[in-house]
Amino acid sequence: MNYFPDEVLEHVFDFITSHKDRNSVSLVCKSWHKIERYSRQRVFIGNCYSISPERLIARFPGLKSLTLKGKPHFADFNLVPHDWGGFVYPWIKALAKSRIGLEELRLKRMVVSDESLELLSKSFVNFKSLVLVSCEGFTTDGLAAIAANCRFLRELDLQENEVDDHRGHWLSCFPESCTSLISLNFACLRGEVNLGALERLVSRSPNLKSLRLNRAVPLDTLQKLLMRAPQLVDLGIGSYVHDPFSEVYNKLKIAIQRCKSIRSLSGFLEVAPHCMSAIYPICGNLTFLNLSYAPGLHGNKLMKLIQHCRKLQRLWILDCIGDKGLGVVALTCKELQELRVFPSDPFGAGNAAVTEEGLVLVSAGCPKLNSLLYFCQQMTNAALITVAKNCPNFIRFRLCILDPIKPDPVTNQPLDEGFGAIVQSCKGLKRLSLSGLLTDQVFLYIGMYAEQLEMLSIAFAADSDKGMLYVLNGCKKLRKLEIRDCPFGDAALLEDVGKYETMRSLWMSSCEVTLGGCKSVAEKMPSLNVEIIDECEQMEFNLDDKQKVDKMYLYRTLVGHRKDAPEYVSIL
Amino acid sequence: MVLKEEPKSPESDVTSMSFEETKLTLGLPGEGRSSAGAVKCSAKRGFVETVVDLKVGSSGNCMPGGRDDTTTVIDSGAGKPPPAKEQVVGWPPVRSSRKKAINERFRYVKVAMDGAPFLRKVNLQCYSSYNQLLKDFDNLFDCSNKEESKLMDVVKRMEYVPTYEDKDNDWMLVGDVPWK
Numbered sequence: 001m002n003y004f005p006d007e008v009l010e011h012v013f014d015f016i017t018s019h020k021d022r023n024s025v026s027l028v029c030k031s032w033h034k035i036e037r038y039s040r041q042r043v044f045i046g047n048c049y050s051i052s053p054e055r056l057i058a059r060f061p062g063l064k065s066l067t068l069k070g071k072p073h074f075a076d077f078n079l080v081p082h083d084w085g086g087f088v089y090p091w092i093k094a095l096a097k098s099r100i101g102l103e104e105l106r107l108k109r110m111v112v113s114d115e116s117l118e119l120l121s122k123s124f125v126n127f128k129s130l131v132l133v134s135c136e137g138f139t140t141d142g143l144a145a146i147a148a149n150c151r152f153l154r155e156l157d158l159q160e161n162e163v164d165d166h167r168g169h170w171l172s173c174f175p176e177s178c179t180s181l182i183s184l185n186f187a188c189l190r191g192e193v194n195l196g197a198l199e200r201l202v203s204r205s206p207n208l209k210s211l212r213l214n215r216a217v218p219l220d221t222l223q224k225l226l227m228r229a230p231q232l233v234d235l236g237i238g239s240y241v242h243d244p245f246s247e248v249y250n251k252l253k254i255a256i257q258r259c260k261s262i263r264s265l266s267g268f269l270e271v272a273p274h275c276m277s278a279i280y281p282i283c284g285n286l287t288f289l290n291l292s293y294a295p296g297l298h299g300n301k302l303m304k305l306i307q308h309c310r311k312l313q314r315l316w317i318l319d320c321i322g323d324k325g326l327g328v329v330a331l332t333c334k335e336l337q338e339l340r341v342f343p344s345d346p347f348g349a350g351n352a353a354v355t356e357e358g359l360v361l362v363s364a365g366c367p368k369l370n371s372l373l374y375f376c377q378q379m380t381n382a383a384l385i386t387v388a389k390n391c392p393n394f395i396r397f398r399l400c401i402l403d404p405i406k407p408d409p410v411t412n413q414p415l416d417e418g419f420g421a422i423v424q425s426c427k428g429l430k431r432l433s434l435s436g437l438l439t440d441q442v443f444l445y446i447g448m449y450a451e452q453l454e455m456l457s458i459a460f461a462a463d464s465d466k467g468m469l470y471v472l473n474g475c476k477k478l479r480k481l482e483i484r485d486c487p488f489g490d491a492a493l494l495e496d497v498g499k500y501e502t503m504r505s506l507w508m509s510s511c512e513v514t515l516g517g518c519k520s521v522a523e524k525m526p527s528l529n530v531e532i533i534d535e536c537e538q539m540e541f542n543l544d545d546k547q548k549v550d551k552m553y554l555y556r557t558l559v560g561h562r563k564d565a566p567e568y569v570s571i572l
Numbered sequence: 573m574v575l576k577e578e579p580k581s582p583e584s585d586v587t588s589m590s591f592e593e594t595k596l597t598l599g600l601p602g603e604g605r606s607s608a609g610a611v612k613c614s615a616k617r618g619f620v621e622t623v624v625d626l627k628v629g630s631s632g633n634c635m636p637g638g639r640d641d642t643t644t645v646i647d648s649g650a651g652k653p654p655p656a657k658e659q660v661v662g663w664p665p666v667r668s669s670r671k672k673a674i675n676e677r678f679r680y681v682k683v684a685m686d687g688a689p690f691l692r693k694v695n696l697q698c699y700s701s702y703n704q705l706l707k708d709f710d711n712l713f714d715c716s717n718k719e720e721s722k723l724m725d726v727v728k729r730m731e732y733v734p735t736y737e738d739k740d741n742d743w744m745l746v747g748d749v750p751w752k
Binding site for chain 1: 663674
């Protein structure tokens with residue numbers, strides 16, 4: 001029932017921006033559903049296979065911004081074959097055919113071909129923003145098409161994509177008339193870029209606020225760019241290697257000092273540690289510092305840099321910072337909310353340098369800490385209990401002990417109690433990743449206490465089906481569950497199949513579930529796609545229901561089986 | 573600090589567990605749940621079982637050696653893990669783009685100076701020229717012969733001659749081969 005004309009309601013809905021809230025609004029009544037769908041401009045689709053582009057277009061004719069995610073999260077760690085799926089082309093094709101005035105496209109873990117990029121660049125006159133995160137399948141030729149054809153492009157943001165770099169002159173493809181750039185991030189590209197074209201592009205982009213360069217951009221070019229763009233707010237440095245006594249370095253110092261608006265600093269893809277003092281003048285204003293690609297920066301030079309960063313809210317760093325360095329962070333960065341410590345030695349040759357001590361120091365010194373990703377040598381229950389007490393505000397807590405079944409080295413106990421303390425204390429916890437030696441007990445705690453938990457990642461943990469059952473029964477808000485190498489079998493999988501319809505997806509690999517169990521889920525729940533990924537093609541020869549399934553990925557969907565699955569994926 | 577890995581315990585017999593151990597308690601985690609200390613590794617697939625042997629590429633230049641009156645550079649095999657170590661697919665959970673990027677950045681070599689009590693390690697990626705590298709040797713080894721900070725002529729001014737042993741085991745003077 002409406003006491004107001006539609007236009008008034010529409011105006012009110014304009015103030016409702018979160019996806020969750022708009023979804024809720026659309027469920028109130030038919031009239032609100034209609035008004036909401038015509039006024040909706042931004043849509044987020046967490047699993048591209050849960051809906052079809054045609055239905056999206058039919059429901060939201062006013063769509064301007066689309067976010068799509070493709071492959072499951074474990075694809076980041078090579079657990080999903082490259083051609084499994086997540087192709088964006090059908091989406092772009094469908095949108096291009098329709099009358100949708102697409103302006104923004106944000107993709108994560110999708111396969112993006114040059115063909116799609118070209119079609120995208122030619123189909124939407126007002127296209128403004130392209131953000132690609134962890135995508136693959138395209139080359140710099142596709143980027144050239146975007147540069148050449150999107151006349152009002154404001155944002156081109158490439159984060160951690162696998163791009164085939166043809167070393168072409170894609171940067172030169174931005175026409176002289178393109179002056180609208182606000183954000184340009186090509187740090188993940190590995191090839192040379194036309195430095196002259198880059199300088200000219202930056203010169204004619206007065207609104208440029210965010211610029212992240214790749215490794216091929218040397219220091220002298222950086223200096224020139226900064227002179228032309230002192231208004232930058234976010235800077236990603238490519239190469240930072242030069243003789244500290246050179247003329248260029250002096251010029252750089254001057255250029256950096258003019259950049260009083262920089263709040264976010266990243267890159268240092270190549271770094272000479274003795275040149276860091278040029279950066280000190282802007283450190284005091286930084287709220288985000290990402291040194292996770294700079295292993296050359298460690299020890300005293302790194303600590304000195306951090307000591308200048310008193311306003312830091314987010315810090316991404318390598319573990320060569322060491323516990324001592326984290327102590328410096330704890331003393332200096334009182335505003336810290338997010339900390340990510342990445343392994344500098346991902347193959348575990350024993351050089352990783354942070355332990356539970358560093359984490360405890362940060363938790364004590366940084367009470368605002370709410371988001372953590374921590375790769376470490378070891379962890380103790382005592383440390384986790386202390387951290388839980390110091391920082392009850394965790395929203396994201398992701399701990400990765402490099403040896404995934406390592407117990408508490410002091411007591412030799414599993415880490416159940418430690419993680420239990422975390423979930424009990426952090427009542428707002430939404431995301432949790434576990435590691436270390438863990439029994440069913442930790443899952444009991446999670447089921448009991450983690451009421452807001454939306455995403456849980458489990459590896460090499462638990463003793464029995466009970467573990468998985470505790471979680472499925474207890475975590476009412478669970479949306480994504482990903483499990484590898486745990487002894488969970490059909491009993492756990494089949495206990496409450498209706499639960500999976502309330503979740504986005506479930507991934508189970510190297511567990512104890514059988515083909516028969518998976519078939520059973522598929523049979524009972526037609527609203528789910530149950531995919532078996534069988535790269536070794538074992539299933540072809542042995543269709544025995546008792547056969548254990550290597551990789552299973554199930555997700556809710558409104559559009560049934562997808563048609564683009566490769567040979568080795570069976571959808572039950 | 574020496575860390576001992578817990579030995580794999582045998583499958584625990586369910587019937588031998590006391591009622592206490594299986595009772596669900598509402599106590600705070602961390603408040604001493606009675607622990608018999610027995611860690612059950614029974615049903616789960618152990619980490620060891622899932623290990624997949626992966627070959628990690630060895631680094632480029634191999635320059636071993638050391639000699640009197642010289643500063644020598646020894647390659648330590650950048651990025652090479654200990655030989656016995658095996659690896660699991662997808663662990664640790666780091667994006668491959670990140671793994672690749674970090675591996676490329678490390679080009680550690682050992683540097684030994686005759687008379688110095690211990691060796692140092694430097695990351696060749698951090699330097700853009702021989703000059704910088706040699707300057708850093710000054711810092712690392714506290715050479716007594718530092719008259720000027722700028723190294724004009726390496727051979728004439730320094731008492732210590734920088735040399736390296738290349739993969740053919742020949743002694744080479746630093747500076748002949750272009751830096752890159």
